[in-house]
Amino acid sequence: MEEISNDESLGDDINGADGLDDINLADFHLGDSPGPCPTSPLDEDEPIELLSYPPVRIHPFTTTVEDEDSDNDDVQYGSDSDIPLEDPEIQAGEFNENDIVDWEALKKEIGVSSWDQSGAEYEVHAAQIAQKMDEYDQAICWAFAFKHTTYSTDSAYKKIPFAFRADPPLPNLARLRSRVCYLSGFKPEIYHCCPNSCCCYVGPHADLEVCPFCNEGRYRPGTTKPRKTFTYIPLVPRLKTFALNQKLAKTMQYRHDYHSGFHQMGLSAQDGITADIFDGSHYKNLCQQNIKVGQRVVPDKYFSDARDVALGLSTDGFAPFNKRQKTAWPLIIFNYNLPPDLRFHVENIMALGIIPGPRKPKDIDSFLWPFMQELFRLAQGVQALDILSAAYFLLRAFLIVVFGDIPAVSLVMRMKGHNGISPCRMCEIKGLRVPGARATTHYVPLDRSLHPDVHGNPQQIKRYDPRNLPLRSHTALLEQARAVDLAKSSAEADRLAKKSGIKGTPILSYLNSLSFPLSFPYDFMHLIWENLIPNLILHWTGAFKGLDDGEESYRLANAIWEAIGAKSEAAGAYIPSAYGARVPNIAKDKKACTAETWSFWTLYIGPVLPRKRFNNSKYYCHFVSLVVLLNTCLQFEITDKEVETVHEGFVNWVSEYEKIYYQNKPERLSACPVTVHALLHIANSIKAMGPVWCYWAFPMERYCGRLKPSVRSRRFPYASLDRYVLEDSQLTQIKAFYDMAEELTLREPRLPPETREIWGSFKDLDAYPSCVLLLPRKKDLVLEEGTLKSIRAALSTRFNLPLRAVRQHLQHAQIEEWGTVRRIDSDEGDTIHTSNLDTRWEDKQDATFVRVEMLEDKHEKHKRKRVKLVPKTFYGQLEHLFLIRFPALNDADSSREEDNRPIILAAIRECKLEKDDPDLAGLDIHLYNTLGALHYLDVTCIQALIAAAV
Numbered sequence: 001m002e003e004i005s006n007d008e009s010l011g012d013d014i015n016g017a018d019g020l021d022d023i024n025l026a027d028f029h030l031g032d033s034p035g036p037c038p039t040s041p042l043d044e045d046e047p048i049e050l051l052s053y054p055p056v057r058i059h060p061f062t063t064t065v066e067d068e069d070s071d072n073d074d075v076q077y078g079s080d081s082d083i084p085l086e087d088p089e090i091q092a093g094e095f096n097e098n099d100i101v102d103w104e105a106l107k108k109e110i111g112v113s114s115w116d117q118s119g120a121e122y123e124v125h126a127a128q129i130a131q132k133m134d135e136y137d138q139a140i141c142w143a144f145a146f147k148h149t150t151y152s153t154d155s156a157y158k159k160i161p162f163a164f165r166a167d168p169p170l171p172n173l174a175r176l177r178s179r180v181c182y183l184s185g186f187k188p189e190i191y192h193c194c195p196n197s198c199c200c201y202v203g204p205h206a207d208l209e210v211c212p213f214c215n216e217g218r219y220r221p222g223t224t225k226p227r228k229t230f231t232y233i234p235l236v237p238r239l240k241t242f243a244l245n246q247k248l249a250k251t252m253q254y255r256h257d258y259h260s261g262f263h264q265m266g267l268s269a270q271d272g273i274t275a276d277i278f279d280g281s282h283y284k285n286l287c288q289q290n291i292k293v294g295q296r297v298v299p300d301k302y303f304s305d306a307r308d309v310a311l312g313l314s315t316d317g318f319a320p321f322n323k324r325q326k327t328a329w330p331l332i333i334f335n336y337n338l339p340p341d342l343r344f345h346v347e348n349i350m351a352l353g354i355i356p357g358p359r360k361p362k363d364i365d366s367f368l369w370p371f372m373q374e375l376f377r378l379a380q381g382v383q384a385l386d387i388l389s390a391a392y393f394l395l396r397a398f399l400i401v402v403f404g405d406i407p408a409v410s411l412v413m414r415m416k417g418h419n420g421i422s423p424c425r426m427c428e429i430k431g432l433r434v435p436g437a438r439a440t441t442h443y444v445p446l447d448r449s450l451h452p453d454v455h456g457n458p459q460q461i462k463r464y465d466p467r468n469l470p471l472r473s474h475t476a477l478l479e480q481a482r483a484v485d486l487a488k489s490s491a492e493a494d495r496l497a498k499k500s501g502i503k504g505t506p507i508l509s510y511l512n513s514l515s516f517p518l519s520f521p522y523d524f525m526h527l528i529w530e531n532l533i534p535n536l537i538l539h540w541t542g543a544f545k546g547l548d549d550g551e552e553s554y555r556l557a558n559a560i561w562e563a564i565g566a567k568s569e570a571a572g573a574y575i576p577s578a579y580g581a582r583v584p585n586i587a588k589d590k591k592a593c594t595a596e597t598w599s600f601w602t603l604y605i606g607p608v609l610p611r612k613r614f615n616n617s618k619y620y621c622h623f624v625s626l627v628v629l630l631n632t633c634l635q636f637e638i639t640d641k642e643v644e645t646v647h648e649g650f651v652n653w654v655s656e657y658e659k660i661y662y663q664n665k666p667e668r669l670s671a672c673p674v675t676v677h678a679l680l681h682i683a684n685s686i687k688a689m690g691p692v693w694c695y696w697a698f699p700m701e702r703y704c705g706r707l708k709p710s711v712r713s714r715r716f717p718y719a720s721l722d723r724y725v726l727e728d729s730q731l732t733q734i735k736a737f738y739d740m741a742e743e744l745t746l747r748e749p750r751l752p753p754e755t756r757e758i759w760g761s762f763k764d765l766d767a768y769p770s771c772v773l774l775l776p777r778k779k780d781l782v783l784e785e786g787t788l789k790s791i792r793a794a795l796s797t798r799f800n801l802p803l804r805a806v807r808q809h810l811q812h813a814q815i816e817e818w819g820t821v822r823r824i825d826s827d828e829g830d831t832i833h834t835s836n837l838d839t840r841w842e843d844k845q846d847a848t849f850v851r852v853e854m855l856e857d858k859h860e861k862h863k864r865k866r867v868k869l870v871p872k873t874f875y876g877q878l879e880h881l882f883l884i885r886f887p888a889l890n891d892a893d894s895s896r897e898e899d900n901r902p903i904i905l906a907a908i909r910e911c912k913l914e915k916d917d918p919d920l921a922g923l924d925i926h927l928y929n930t931l932g933a934l935h936y937l938d939v940t941c942i943q944a945l946i947a948a949a950v
Helices: 104-107 114-127 135-149 154-163 173-184 236-245 245-249 254-260 282-286 362-382 406-413 474-485 492-502 525-541 556-574 595-605 617-633 640-662 668-672 673-688 696-711 716-736 787-797 803-810
Strands: 189-192 229-232 290-293 296-301 309-315 329-335 351-353 381-387 390-396 397-403 770-777 815-824 831-833 849-857 869-885 903-913 928-938 942-945
Touching: 104 869, 135 154, 135 173, 135 716, 154 173, 173 716, 229 351, 229 362, 229 716, 236 362, 236 390, 236 716, 282 397, 282 673, 282 831, 290 362, 309 362, 309 406, 309 696, 329 696, 351 716, 351 903, 362 397, 362 406, 381 831, 397 406, 406 831, 474 492, 474 869, 492 617, 525 617, 556 595, 556 849, 595 617, 595 696, 617 640, 617 849, 640 673, 696 716, 787 803, 787 903, 803 942, 831 942, 849 903, 849 928, 869 928
Parallel strands: 309 397
Antiparallel strands: 189 229, 290 296, 309 329, 329 351, 381 390, 770 815, 815 831, 815 869, 849 869, 849 942, 869 903, 903 928
């Protein structure tokens, strides 16, 4: 990274005049000048106290097995760049503690100086014209975006000026990066850290020269140059830029509009329905409380301003190489003010930086230190300009949720983790070891009455009530953490930590916007798709930690499981690609199974293939009851009644699970990991923090998936990751600040579906505003008499005309057959093919089956009875699409415009469904054995594309 000099950087304030000296004020459209910035209600003369981090001392805990969290989850990997940031010659500067937080400057920032007042009008004008940049800077940004988004190497970029001549020529790579840094308006903060990533040298570690955990030296021998650094990307300038971008500022009104019951998409916060994190009790409770900065109370309440920002933090261990022996830890922020359909897009994720490897950090709080300083500033209020009101305001942002897999969240919460004596972060259930086993992992069955450590000991709980678990509270958890901090010796601290599962006070506990442990819900993705479901399958195949099926008979024969695996793979040919990637042979290729794979298999394939394969149907019914609960949890909206159903359902499911797989035998204790116990807390997390999709790890996994392609230097992988994350943040900042999101995506603008023009297509927005026909196409058809007869009957019914009149008009009609129809009433409309014109490539996935809703004559078989139309839903295969054009169908008034519109008929062969299986009750899964009658219907009767696996 090139050193960023002060005269080329805008510093932390992207709105300063120094950052806009290339813009001519004469070009601006004059508008109203903003009023004076409001001041913080805190006493400006009283300095904000520094965090007491760590609260008392760091106890050098001896490393135990329970501390060595093994994270076997599948993780998509990320990427690196070519220039090592660890090289001192390209460091951005030496560490200075004053660079972390300048408290005097922070006090001054609360008010508005005379310079701020005089520059206010200037900033409004700059924002109103979307901060235009000159053509040469645009060319630089396009080149930078091309290099970054295509993962081009530095050597490849050096050849661009020779391949694509420009006048003036593009700058060299160093100058390009320097200019991009200037245009982005912020510079990264570089901190020294341990070579093994144990800690970052900030706060109480600032003056250390040796790591307190591994005793490795901080500096290179004989120099004051660090051996490794941590790059922190400031958050405040990015949030201030969002307020300056008109489109983003309007979009970020979602939180306020939703909370006020006026969501722009027609949805509103309703009592009894949980549809977002803002319906959770934690957010609602915050809205009733006054803001607290440290121990001081601010008159304003949390989120009382429509521009207050709700944030979420996530982290996870990311292995840049396939052997997974070394990990880096991305720290990313989610902006919950954005609507759900935008919130988790990769381009909207804000990275704080990556904790470099090769090891997991021992003191992650030290790496969160710079972030905490910004959160304190944001809680107090940072001066910013609102483009919508053309006025200054106090920008506030609050962290309300932290999520990730169990090892990652245990690290942030400073807990022992899933192998500890108290492995659950939500309750104080005690874990037990397998009697006589050498392993020190602890398990958490509800019933432990026969365990030798419990049996005969009156002080031990014999059985935990799943409906009344000993839940942790915020106050009790922090008191236990404080007790560890105040321990007089390391031995006493270690004893207390093992007992409570808490190793000390986490730095995030100083944020009053977080509630421990409610703000740290279990991640649904890792919990279910990467732990529970694979473990269930290991039980069924007799491969779970050496356990047989004991007194039960749930194990499937090898031949049966291999057949299920082969059927799962074969089903991919009949499942549209819109549903996701093909499911591999889960019996032979488990390494290819991701969380998405297990999710799709569990919800759609799993309930069908193992059916009638177990010796006792109770094992299959137990699995299906789990799938029903998972489907309820995955709904975009969930009612209070459904939440209670989920809670009671998981209580019954876990109890039945223990009867089947644990069998109350101490030697089978390994069947009760914390990932099974955690199901009992899902309903409470939904009540507190909203639906499970608000805090699952899929966005983090996608983000890590973007990182791996950039890892090109095996010698400096973490510097490469630093480079990529920083440049990605700079590019995102430029897009927002200069309103160049479309231009810098380097692709054609994405038009609304109804306005997109596709070559060879047919579209009539007046007659069929919801669909468009696509190639292939057959013109001037000569149809068989049977097909014509069906078309006449359909048109006769539709227009209430006699068959003779319809036959006469069809003689002059132009009929075409099309092979594809696409819904255009949404951005992601289904694309459906006809079986007659569909090209069947060897690896093509069938997209010809549909769900149809139509009106049917209840008295169809009784000709003398009056017609009574009732709605009917059926499933079938789309065989033909006919486009019919003719002048008129109504002889009495042939000039009516609606009679001259084209007609699109869909020929759909109905699936003959079997009688509903009671085992599949509660699932939207239907079984069919053959195809039946052919129906000719208007194309608008097609509601959705479906999967119809054979």
